[in-house]
Amino acid sequence: MITSFAAPHAKGKIAKDKIFGAAAAAKVDIAKYGKEVVVNGTQGCILDEEGKLVCLPTIEKEFRKLSMTDIISYAPIAGLPEYLDMVQTACFGVHRPQGYTAAIATTGGTGGIHHAIHNYTSVGDTVLTSEWYWAAYKNLCLDNNRTLDTYTMLNNQERFNIVALDKQVRSLLVRQDSVLIIINTPAHNPTGYSLSLQEMQDVVNVVAKCAKDTGKKVILFIDVAYLDYAGDRNEVRKVFTAFSNLPDGVLAIVEYSMSKSFTMYGQRVGAMIGISGNGEVITEFNNINTYTSRATWSNINRACMQLLVNVYSNPEILKKVEEERSFYYKMTKARADVFMKEAKECALEIIPYKAGFFISIPSKQPDAVCEELHIDHVFIVPLAAGIRVAVCAIPLNQMSGLAAKIKKALVSIEG
Ligand SMILES: Cc1ncc(COP(=O)(O)O)c(C=O)c1O
Structure with a gap:
């Protein structure tokens, strides 16, 4: 049978x-x-x-004000244009990194993690994160026929373990053409750890050196799902300046989610934001991730994209x-x-x-x-x-x- x-x-x-x-x-x-x-x-x-x-x-009030047309209409595959602009303001605040950037609407933070694994690693590749990690990362890798490996997150001074990261990236670059690193900060799930600006700068410098020494590529995926509950909004966002003027060989992707920031967990809205020193890399980022959206979920929840635009374009709200x-x-x-x-x-x-x-x-x-x-x-x-x-x-x-x-x-x- x-x-x-x-x-x-x-x-x-x-x-x-x-x-x-x-x-x-x-x-x-x-x-x-x-x-x-x-x-x-x-x-x-x-x-x-x-x-x-x-x-x-206030989010509930603004959500209830949306028109039925906003709620039921299709949105463009990449996302509403005003959303794609405004979500970068919501994410970076006054610390927008210098360089080329573009956003693609995703189904919550999870959607962007999916796209990054799907489009920036090959079948059989290993993705890297710390040994304390959100379990969904592993599901997302395995379901895409990739594996997940870890480095020890903290050193014995209880600071981000840059040495362990360096070692793991180098060892993966021996057998892969590129490596995707997922770092969840600030207010990391599950530990509550946040990388300081200095620690993030060290991460960028170390992976840039790995890429240069090997002639290969590193994709730094920064999952900021808890960004709005991590302390002073400007202070917390300073880490984004570490992604200014990224060298060749390093692409940064910051994943923003409305799940926590807007307490809209079930509405499934987020954005992946690519940052590069090279405009062509960002054109490609736009093209390949929009294509994968079309081929995965088509377009996302229009109402919540409009909600973010309405909130971020009104200083009082x-x-x-x-x-x-x-x-x-x-x-x-x-x-x-x-x-x-x-x-x-x-x-x-x-x-x-x-x-x-x-x-x-x-x-x-x-x-x-x-x-x-x-x-x-x-x-x-x-x-x-x-x-x-x-x-x-x-x-x-x-x-x-x-x-x-x-x-x-x-x-x-x-x-
Ligand atoms: C570490 C981490 N990243 C991302 C997310 C984003 O989830 P969602 O897809 O619901 O936006 C979550 C939510 O639990 C999370 O804990």
Whole structure:
């Protein structure tokens, strides 16, 4: 009997998403014991102090003002022209890098990651990221018949490990013509780490040297999904100046997402922004990525592109949105502050957290530790290198005592 019709490359694919798995387990526990008892630190969305999903109020108001025509019409494949311009302002702010740039509308941040893997690596290539990474990166590589490899993110001074990156890039360039590096910063998922301007400059210098020494190419893909919840908006955006006047051999792509910035997770809107010192590279960026959009999803959600244009072309509305983002940044930070203070008190090791939705704890047996925490009605997410706590989703009054519970479970499982 025929039990599979999947083509050879598709055989055996099954999406086992640990985040959604942990969230489902938390839901069952909430139904049994009530939401006051259960700590649900699984989802990467902002929940308020009552546990309700947050939509920035001004964004909701502006979204509801959109006309039916804006909502239902097709958009150009590459994206609405005003959006493609305005999204660069939203992303770079006053720190737009010097060089040629172009944006392509993508289905959230995920869409741009897909396009970069699809168009800037070959079948069989290895893509590089840090050992703490968002699990979807691996799915995106495997589904495109590429693999994902990692370098150690931090050195023993708890700074970005430029030496490890250099070594891995060089070793990949021995067998590949180019290498795509994905770096999620600022407010990295899952650790909350942010590269400083100096660290980003070091990254650019090191990969430029790798490219020059080997005569090959490096594509630096900077995933900025958490850009608007990482601290002072101008300060945070200074890193983009590291992409000014990029040398031959290095292409930068910055991926912007409205999922978090506009709390529009399900609307699926983002943009990939190419930056190069060479205009021809950007013409090609436009052509090949528009082609892949046509061949993947055609055009994207027009309403949200219009929403971004409306917000960013009205200083008064933008000011309100920025104040609302700042409010939720501070709310998340207050929760993280409690966790970090208590982690220190109970000697729980955490990865240096600067900002963002998540804090990570190294663990050798993350699945078992997370399972053990269910006894205390704590639901957090096991990853390859440890455990992720979504501080964006846990109310402040549930943060007290959480670090100690995690420490207890870690000791119980790992000794
Ligand atoms: C690291 C990282 N990159 C990108 C994204 C973008 O996701 P989306 O496709 O929903 O915009 C997310 C969302 O969870 C993320 O955590």
